[in-house]
Amino acid sequence: MLPFKLIYSDNYCLPIGAHVFPAEKYQRIHDRLLETGIATADDFLTPTPASDGDILLVHTAEYVHKLKTGTLSPREEMQLEVPFSPQLVRAFWLAAGGSILAAQCALRDKIAINIGGGFHHAFADHGEGFCMINDVAVAIRVMQRDKKIVRAMTVDCDVHQGNGTAAIFGGAQAFADVLPSKSAGTAHLKSSADVFTISLHQQNNYPAYKPPSSIDVDLPDGIGDDAYLAWLDNALSSGLRQFSPDLICYIAGADPYKEDQLGGLALTVEGLKKRDELVFRVGRAKNIPVMVTYAGGYARRVEDTIAIHCNTVIAALESSR
Ligand SMILES: [Zn+2]
Secondary structure (H helix, E strand, O other): OOOOEEEOOHHHOOOOOOOOOOOOHHHHHHHHHHHOOOOOHHHEEOOOOOOHHHHOOOOOHHHHHHHHHOOOOHHHHHHHOOOOOHHHHHHHHHHHHHHHHHHHHHHHHOEEEEOOOOOOOOOOOOOEOOEOOOHHHHHHHHHHHOOOOOOEEEEEOOOOOOHHHHHHHHHHHHHHOOOOOOOOOOOOOOOOOOEEEEEEEEOOOOOOOOOOOOEEEEEOOOOOHHHHHHHHHHHHHHHHHHOOOOEEEEEOOOOOEOOEOOOOOOEOHHHHHHHHHHHHHHHHHHOOOEEEEOOOOOEOOHHHHHHHHHHHHHHHHHHOO
């Protein structure tokens, strides 16, 4: 039995048909973890959907109304890049519920993994890039509302910048200003000193406009394992020197992988596991709970995406021994 919980539901599967986003990956990860004996049925918890009140802590009432009544404009639906349906809305409410449960479990067990979520391209008032609801932002705001945490840090290692998360939390400007890098932002919608956002991503990739995170590491094309791990180590050290979170939300995208169809970095499967280990090791060393979401992963062979995501569970296990 694992010393932490895995959050999963068969209903995580996004009803989007044949799509570059492999919606069936969640179930395949679940099945693989059981088949290989990494996890047993007792290690999994089934989430319930987030409430509308939870979602409204992050998203605007107008946007939530459009989603619930199916009245997105054609342009808004196009921006989402997945076909709208009421079933899709339910899947995103459930993913947010899963991230809330993962945050609660992480505060108790030091680690928890949502076998889903990580929809970091969702903004307060619109969705884009396959992301309708920003589940991680919702989980953070719910934990704060319920007085479980005061401060949170997002560590976004998806190959694409966490634009929705950065915009929602406004890049914790007070902290970014003291960074000796060029990442201090200028155009903040609002400053939020209780959430510190870190994003490591490929510079030359979606989104074209990258709202400032507290720390943005804009990586050049083709970066491999060693350089990536050095940048991550640096960003974590810098972030944790300036900010003491009660919870780390790790967005463990599988798409920095060298065989990814939507990414241009060159990490190996082993390098991605080392990345996960680094985040868990830092959380453990600083005694900060880590909750994980899975975000993107578009490897040419879906099996590779499954392996990378399963390795995150193994890395968590190894780091807690
Ligand atoms: Zn991505």
